[in-house]
Amino acid sequence: MSVLSERIKTLRKAKKQSQNEVGKALGKSRETISKYELGEREPDPGVIVLLSKYFDVSSDYMLGITNNSENLPNNENDLFSPEMYAFETYLKNENFIPYVKLAVLMNASNIEANRFEALISDFIEQNNRQKHL
Incomplete structure (x- = not known):
């Protein structure tokens, strides 16, 4: 077991949370946590940052670079939760941006729910045609 895997487990237990609760907060499954x-899977750097923020420790601590587990100082740039950080990361995905734009347009236009399916179908069809050009 790696230092990282041990620290994830120890910090989760110290917070008295289940793997499911941690997974839900980070947008991951219980199985992934x-x-x-267990050290069967290594989280990518973005997930290490999420774990660090969630458990309020440094990434250096998570990775075993330091044994100082003191909480991170509050930073005005870190006013949002790990869930919001995960959501922000998701929203920055280029493939998701058109769907966000569509949702904003729908909200601004007060489009009814029963028209939603037709609009999404049209949007997907248009997107597929553009990919094949």
């Missing part, structure tokens, strides 16, 4: 804790 379990694999991180």
Whole structure:
């Protein structure tokens, strides 16, 4: 077991949370958190940042670079939760941006729910045609 996997498990237990609760907060499955804790899977750098923020420790601590587990100082740029950080990361995905724009347009236009399916179908069809050009 790696230092990272041990620290994930130890911090989760110290917070008295289940793997499911941690996974839900980070946008991951319980199985993924379990694999991180067992050392069967290594989280990518973005997930390490999420874990660090969620457990309020430094990434250096998570990775075993330091043994100082003191909480991170509050930073005005970190006013949002790990869930919001995960959501922000998701929204920055280029493939998702057109769907966000569509949702904003729908909201601004007060489009009814029953028209939603037709609009999404048209949007997907148009997007597929553009990809094949």
